Amino acid sequence: MKVTIDGIEIEVEPGTTVLQAARMIGGDVVPPAMCYYSKLKDTGGNCRACLVEVSKGSEADPRPMPKMMPSCKTGVMDGMEVKVKTSERALDARKAVTEFLLINHPLDCPVCDQAGECDLQNLSFKHGLEKTRFKEEKRTFEPENIGDKIQLHMNRCILCYRCVHTAEQVCGSRNHGVLNRGDHAQISTYVSAAIDHEMSGNMIDVCPVGALTDKTFRFKSRVWFNKPFDAHRNCDKCCGKTTLWMFGNEIQRVTARKDEFHEVEEFICNECRFDHKEVSDWVIEGPRKFEKWSVINQSNYTRKMDKVVIDTEKQILEGRDQDRKKISMKEVPYKTSEK
């Protein structure tokens, strides 16, 4: 089947969705997806961030579709023409969705562990308004433990349902779900101890925002101060292929490997994720690369770094020395050699 996205033609199998076809093309025709997750069944359709304009239905029925369509749930038809970034209406809808997702979001990025690898930050950066039009109080919840290794900050949740599908499909049980309706809807487990499945940690990885976080990593580091390395170990519960987030020689966090769409390549078990924080537990393969624009490249070690030269360094140090002598601590030696 032939489908044209923003003027780029591509041949795809029947049954492909518009979003998948766009991802095959790649680049900036890929609509943002906050809820769809290709590794899980039945996801998508909730966030509406991926809305696109279908300007021609198909060869057989060329009428345009009147509404914006969720690309993750819209199957391609032969001859379909789709507009992603060339459609004013689709961009407007995306802006609207971004605004809606943010009105009840606490915007506590400075203290959120997800900051730096958060899909909502990326979406807001691209499509968000710089000012809020929402004056009211935001809805709030108390943080909650989901099992002993995961913490839920419901305030940050965008109700994408990914973790619900993970619990159902990867952990094989329906003990994690949504309570209540509307903007007071809440991800919960009823009994927080109920989640003790050995794959439960994957909920952290699928969560596009900082609503589900790793308690063994909480407040340890900003993600961009960590250096990610691919590593593996022999594991009888999962593939054992992970990314280690290092600070010096310390493994601060272990996650599954995420691809360019921030989806995990393969799910990993809780033992790999939480219980192996020694370098000797792992065979390290090498640094993991991220998109060019990702903030994680702040700690760029793949390229040789120049030495930083500060021209005024000498004066600064001199001044500091004078100040020290002038102001206080005359008696305290600046360097041991000064004595």
Next chain:
Amino acid sequence: MGQKILFEKIHIPGIKTYDVYRENGGYASVEKALKMNPDDITEEVKTSGLRGRGGAGFPVGLKWSFIDKKSGNPRHLVCNADESEPGTFKDRYLMEYIPHLLIEGMITSSFALGANLSYIYIRGEYMWVFKTLERAIKEAYAAGWLGKNIKGSGYDLDLHVHCGGGAYICGEETALIESLEGKRGNPRIKPPFPAVKGLWQNPTVVNNVESIATVPWIILNSGEDYSKIGLGRSTGTKLFSVSGHVKKPGVYEIEMGMTVDEFMNSDEYCGGMIDDRPLKGLIPGGSSVPILPKHLIFKTANGEDRLMTYESLSDGGFATGSSLGSGGFIVYNDTACIVRNTWNFSRFYHHESCGQCSPCREGTGWMEKILWRIENGQGTEEDIDLLWSIQAKIEGNTICPLGDAAAWPVAAAIRHFRDEFEYHVRFPEKIKNRDHFVNEPFEKVKHLLQNTTV
């Protein structure tokens, strides 16, 4: 006196019971249908032009013909008795006073669709109606109209009533199916449509109570007879549940095509305005449809009589028209405050949004909060434009039509009654006692707006 189809026998004493219902010709349509070819029944319903009475007005026969009979999977008919739209209470009336009519319709329709297991999904708040239906179903089983080999025809049908938990969203057909399956009532993303994959992934038809209760008459007479009643593509009779400032609120069955003027002002129906106060607005089809201001109620924008038909009520699109919706006819006189009324509707949609998709989940709550502010005199001029912008961003971007239904009333209120919003914003001291417009109708204070500049 117009023709009655649904209410023909409703006033017979004891019609609630099987014996009286049967003596008065009840279940005759089943007898007739069982001798017919199921596809011919569907054809009859198609010819009748009967349109779905649940709100969308989709032709019933056409919907039936979409049901996937080839897959060989079991098929189901589900009756949507969730009736939770503010202003709509016609289905309750039917089920409460003549429950066997619905059951008869369910049997005939299930036979046409080849369904052997059918359901009536009723809202939780109608507990006593639920019991009435259960009793009626028991009677029908006892008389051999339900169960195995109905009246020796070889056709089996089991019918159950299921009681919902009290969510408006479970009236949306796919959410209803989810709820019936025992899950959280979140609407499904279409396609696939229920006619292909519905209840337990089997082909399913969901129809409103009133739609199904009309089928017996069509089978007993003919599709053509039915299509002669009414006007144009709005065939047959329709129930309207009237509430608000009229002398005689209640449920009325009318032949479609009557003028709105006659319906509202004749003594046979609504009987005119209560206390003869002036009319301010009309919502013709339940809280989800746009409100009409006074000058667009009896006449359309191009000066024709406004009629009680699908076409005429929606004449002019949303700019100057509304929609027949589910027949919840709400009348407002000059003491009503449109801002408060809109806030009240928004509060409802905020409370009832399932929260599955972002625009509706966040937008309904946001609109409710802004409307609350305006209604309480804390709003600003920009809030009115903000509301407009929010509703426009919800509409069309959601999974199910609840998002649209939340947006339309707000849009229409601002479109036609913007000055009332401005009044709230500019004269907070006038509205602070919450009795504005009761003592001081808006018409009398409207001039104040002209003296203010923003």
